[in-house]
Amino acid sequence: xxxxxxxxxWRLLVAYFFLIVLLILIKGLEIGKEKEIxxxxxxxxxxxVAVGYALDIxxxxxxxxxxxxxxxxxxxxxxxxxxxxxxxxxxxxxxRVVVFSMLTGTTLTIFFFLVLxxxxxxxxxxxxxxxxxxxxxxNSMTGISLGVERLISGVTAKKELIEGxxxxxxxxxDATLDIVKDAFTSAIMPTINSMVGMGIVFLPGMMTGQxxxxxSPLVAIEYQIAIMLGIIGSVSITVFILVRLGCQTxxxxxxxxxxxxxxxxxxx
Amino acid sequence: MEEGIIMFxxxxxxxxxxxxxxxxxxxxxxxxxxxxxxxxxxxTFLKMLDHLISPDQGTIEYKxxxxxxxxxxxxxxxxxxxxxxPVIFPGTIKHNLLIGLFxxxxxVVDDSTLLEIxxxxxxxxxxxxxxxxxxxxxxxxxxxxxxxxxxxxVMLLDEPTSALDDDTEAKTIEYVKNYVKRRRKTLVMVTHxxxxxxxxxxxxxxxxxxxxxxxxxVA
Numbered sequence: 001x002x003x004x005x006x007x008x009x010w011r012l013l014v015a016y017f018f019l020i021v022l023l024i025l026i027k028g029l030e031i032g033k034e035k036e037i038x039x040x041x042x043x044x045x046x047x048x049v050a051v052g053y054a055l056d057i058x059x060x061x062x063x064x065x066x067x068x069x070x071x072x073x074x075x076x077x078x079x080x081x082x083x084x085x086x087x088x089x090x091x092x093x094x095x096r097v098v099v100f101s102m103l104t105g106t107t108l109t110i111f112f113f114l115v116l117x118x119x120x121x122x123x124x125x126x127x128x129x130x131x132x133x134x135x136x137x138x139n140s141m142t143g144i145s146l147g148v149e150r151l152i153s154g155v156t157a158k159k160e161l162i163e164g165x166x167x168x169x170x171x172x173x174d175a176t177l178d179i180v181k182d183a184f185t186s187a188i189m190p191t192i193n194s195m196v197g198m199g200i201v202f203l204p205g206m207m208t209g210q211x212x213x214x215x216s217p218l219v220a221i222e223y224q225i226a227i228m229l230g231i232i233g234s235v236s237i238t239v240f241i242l243v244r245l246g247c248q249t250x251x252x253x254x255x256x257x258x259x260x261x262x263x264x265x266x267x268x
Numbered sequence: 269m270e271e272g273i274i275m276f277x278x279x280x281x282x283x284x285x286x287x288x289x290x291x292x293x294x295x296x297x298x299x300x301x302x303x304x305x306x307x308x309x310x311x312t313f314l315k316m317l318d319h320l321i322s323p324d325q326g327t328i329e330y331k332x333x334x335x336x337x338x339x340x341x342x343x344x345x346x347x348x349x350x351x352x353x354p355v356i357f358p359g360t361i362k363h364n365l366l367i368g369l370f371x372x373x374x375x376v377v378d379d380s381t382l383l384e385i386x387x388x389x390x391x392x393x394x395x396x397x398x399x400x401x402x403x404x405x406x407x408x409x410x411x412x413x414x415x416x417x418x419x420x421x422v423m424l425l426d427e428p429t430s431a432l433d434d435d436t437e438a439k440t441i442e443y444v445k446n447y448v449k450r451r452r453k454t455l456v457m458v459t460h461x462x463x464x465x466x467x468x469x470x471x472x473x474x475x476x477x478x479x480x481x482x483x484x485x486v487a
Contacts, residue, residue, distance in 0.1 A: 164355025167318060168418070169345030170371035254340045256320055 004213045016041075058126045067124035071110075071133055075102060078141040085145040088152045093249035097242060098144060105238030106133075106140050113230040135206070135227055136234045139191060143235040147187035147242050154179035155250050155257075162257055172255050176247040183246075187239040188232075195228055204228075273331050275422060275454050276317055281326035287312045287478045289326075294456060294471075299448060301469030302458045309478040310458040311352065314424045317456065318349040345372045348420040352427040352458075354411035356402070361386065361410060362395040368414040377417065388443055389413040390436060404431040409440060416447060422454040429464075441468055 007015075019041050026033055058066055079102055083090065090098070110133050114120045120128050155162065158179060165175035198204055199221075203211075206227060210220040252258050276294035281287070287309035294300050294317075302310050315321045316328060319340045328335050335343060357364055365382050369375070382395055389409040393402070402410060408431045415423060428444070429437040445468055448455045459465055465472045466486070474481040 160353070160355055161357065163320065164351065164357075165367075165371055166320060166344060167349040167351065167355075168368045168371040168414070169341060169348065169373070171341050174371055254319055254322060254336070256322070256340070 055126075055130070058130070062122075062124070062126055064122070064124040067126050067129045070126075070130060071107075074133060074137050075106070078102060078137050082141055082145050082148065086148050086152070088149065088156075090148070090152075091249060094148065094152075094246055097245045097249055098148060101238045101241035101245065102137075102140060102144060105241055106137050106234050109140075109230060109234035109237060110136055112233075113226075117226050117230065131206070132227065132230070136230055139231045140234045140238040143187045143191065143239045144242055146190070147183045147239045148246065150183035150186050151179065151243060151246050154182055155247070159257065166255065166257065172248060172251040176250070180243045180247050183243045184239055187243075188235055191232055191235045195232075198224075198228070274329075275331065277327075277329040278316075279327050279329075281316065281323045281328060283309075283312055283316060283321065283323045285478065287316075287323075287475075289313075289480050292473065292480060292483070294454070296454050297452050298470045299445065299455045299457065299468055300471045300473060301465035302456065302473045302475060303460065303462055303465045304475035304481075306460060308475045310475055311426055313475065314349055314426050314456065314458055317422075317424055318347055319343055320349070345418075346420055347422040347424060348372070348415050348418060349424040350411055350415050350426060350428055352430055354404075354407040356399045356407050356410070359399060360396050361391070361393055361399050361402075364399045364410055365395075365414050365417055368418050372418045372420075374418055382417075385413045385417055389416075390439060405433075405436065408432065409436075412440070412444070416444070419451065420453070422456065423448070425455065425457045427458055427460065429459075437464075 019037070022037060023034055026037065058070070079099055082098055082102070083095070111123070113132065113136070114123055114129065118128060118132070123129070155176065162175045162179075166172075204224050207217075207220045207224040210223060211217055250258055273296060274293055275296045276292075278289050278292040280291075281289045302313060304310050312321065316323055317330075319328075319335050319338075322336065330338060330343060330347070357367055359367075362379070362382060365385070366376060369377065379395060386393065386395065389412055391402075391406055391409055391413070393406070399407070399410060408428065412425070412428055415425075423444075425444070429440055432440060441464065444455070447453075457468075470486055472482075472484040472486060474484075
């Protein structure tokens with residue numbers, strides 16, 4: 001059997017039966033979350049329908065500026081997301097480092113991947129460009145969020161050790177080396193760990209999607225392996241730039257450790 | 269060290285409402301003791317000399333140059349501050365001694381030199397003992413030993429014997445004094461003990477409530 005079975009509107013409605021099951025269970029247990037569940041399901045439906053139509057239009061257009069515009073939008077939302085995910089105050093210098101590391105790390109990886117690994121022609125072909133860009137940016141966003149948090153908590157917790165090192169003539173880079181190592185490791189470990197269970201504990205989303213749409217599993221794994229390596233590359237590069245430049249933001253021009261509390265709240 | 273150069277000159281220095289010094293000179297190859305009750309701004313004073321904080325107003329000169337014009341890291345390799353609460357890095361005693369040489373970019377020394385310094389500061393421990401298991405007083409002496417190993421031009425010691433008993437205090441300070449004199453180094457030591465200042469200080473500076481009260485040259 002080639003291709004995919006179309007579900008169609010009526011049979012899709014049947015799938016909402018599961019929502020009714022959930023609502024009945026919730027009601028029976030008197031948990032009182034009916035409103036949230038209905039809103040969540042509605043949001044999921046509306047957002048996906050909108051995205052479906054949007055992608056349909058974009059795929060038919062296949063213009064380089066549309067692909068680039070969406071790349072920029074994704075970057076923007078990813079960076080906003082990092083700011084809101086990090087539960088500690090971020091100073092403006094660190095915010096700029098987040099922007100810089102996201103933009104350089106992901107963009108380099110995306111183009112390396114599309115041009116050299118996939119050999120995509122034209123390079124902006126949205127059917128490839130958008131999902132691959134999305135996966136690389138999304139994973140890097142998670143890595144950066146973890147890295148930023150570890151960096152700030154590390155510097156805050158080890159203030160005495162850092163100052164003690166400075167007193168012995170250490171450069172800011174020496175004085176924060178352990179914190180940088182720790183932040184880097186904890187930011188890339190989730191990605192490394194996700195590779196371990198891949199194919200045994202679960203089938204990754206992209207591969208599942210490709211198999212469902214009739215692609216040979218052998219081709220699907222090629223893509224999955226390639227994208228995982230691309231993700232690893234992007235996460236490592238973005239997080240490395242982040243921690244290396246990020247640790248410098250805690251010092252002023254006289255290599256004095258500055259107050260780690262946030263100095264501004266505006267996003268850029 | 270050239271003759272005639274003054275180590276530190278402070279002019280109209282003001283830091284928040286913690287410290288205010290109109291003029292103060294610290295002479296090379298001398299032992300200067302800073303005394304004053306706790307909270308009088310003594311620690312702030314040392315941190316300013318090490319350029320870990322900058323005064324809001326006024327200038328601090330080191331060997332005739334404004335410290336704001338100097339590379340702070342290179343300054344801190346010549347002028348080393350020992351904080352009152354010793355900073356111990358995770359790892360062995362040996363690691364804690366060597367890390368100072370690494371930070372200050374000095375040549376690594378062999379184990380016999382390390383053992384010698386451990387003995388001289390009265391630490392009865394092995395080089396490979398975990399430094400986190402040391403008592404407060406032992407940590408203080410380890411941190412002191414680490415500074416002495418670097419052989420800096422100026423040592424700024426903040427209450428270096430606060431966690432030691434009287435007997436150990438006397439021995440340690442005596443050792444530091446001999447070390448400084450033999451190597452012709454400059455020592456600035458903050459202490460709350462007038463007796464200690466009188467015994468060892470060549471210049472005694474008294475600070476009270478963030479203000480300089482007196483400068484006394486001891487003959």
